[in-house]
Amino acid sequence: MHSKDTDLYSRQIGTFGMETMGKLIQMKVLISGLRGLGVETAKNLILAGPAAVILHDDALVEMRDLGANFYLSEADVGKRSRAQACAAQLSQLNPYVTVSVHSGPVSEELLSGLSVAVFSEASQAELLRCNELCRSRSPAVGFVAADCFGLAATCFVDFGEHFTCRDKDGEEPRSAIVAGVTQENPGAVHCHHDRRHGFQDGDWVTFREVQGMAELNSSQPRQIKVSGPYSFTIEDTSGYSAYVCEGIVSQVNVPHTIAFASYGQSWL
The missing domain is CATH 3.40.50.720 (NAD(P)-binding Rossmann-like Domain)
Structure with a gap:
């Protein structure tokens, strides 16, 4: 502008x-x-x-x-x-x-x-x-x-x-502190219990500052499935290094396509 x-x-x-x-x-x-x-x-x-x-x-x-x-x-x-x-x-x-x-x-x-x-x-x-x-x-x-x-x-x-x-809800992206990550398929991510993570099924997230399981510290977004107010699952982590401590997980907005129905399809 x-x-x-x-x-x-x-x-x-x-x-x-x-x-x-x-x-x-x-x-x-x-x-x-x-x-x-x-x-x-x-x-x-x-x-x-x-x-x-x-x-x-x-x-x-x-x-x-x-x-x-x-x-x-x-x-x-x-x-x-x-x-x-x-x-x-x-x-x-x-x-x-x-x-x-x-x-x-x-x-x-x-x-x-x-x-x-x-x-x-x-x-x-x-x-x-x-x-x-x-x-x-x-x-x-x-x-x-x-x-x-x-x-x-x-x-x-x-x-x-x-x-x-490009932004499904207009809200500020959420973040949470990682408390633990399991080595299994799918990998379970546990967040600190001081605050609900606020994520939803299908959200995309990135990790940073994770100690031990360094494979998570990439800029590539990964999709999650919520398993509880303080936990969610990601991809297969059984082959990753063991989680040691720390880490921040942040929600990212990934563009997705919406197929709108026509007026004729909706009205008839």
Whole structure:
């Protein structure tokens, strides 16, 4: 990120982290449907600072829209589309974000280069069509369909069949002090009882500063299976040197692929 971006979004960097914020300011997002939920999404997203936001809603402003979209006025009723009527004020929220309006149907050409497409109050047929268009891109365009019904709301997310997740929970990686490691298959690792290790089945960890069983002191992550609040198992350690003392085990985030179901698969 440039220094001006760092200064401008310093508070968000503290919340999201530098890496996430660096990706956010490069995003190009389509928001289709600009009644209450859509315009609130647009407002919050523009304030967050993506590269560009495209507004899409060809329906003419109705009087009832004034109760949900606070960027509309009576002068817009029956004369301008919802997207055109609120674009100017939305663009003033953040001069570093390019805000534009798209008229006409959502097409493959429009989706090209997008990071995410957000739809609200769209018909099932339109959602099915647009979801397939998003999934057909390479890489897939993130697809979000949301609706609000008073106190109830729905949200569907699809980032394609090959979405790489680099941090599964957003939490700080956990660490624990090693108290013992057995020489067996699988090897059992015991941690000090002053604090639960907090690991879960399938987590990946690395070891350091282990005395004796030096084979564990490698940078290569290994997957674990939790056997208790203070213990877990790893690979076959029967051929390793005997554990003597000390050692720290730390959780690491290993990228993994998530296969999202399509809107059609989830809805039908």
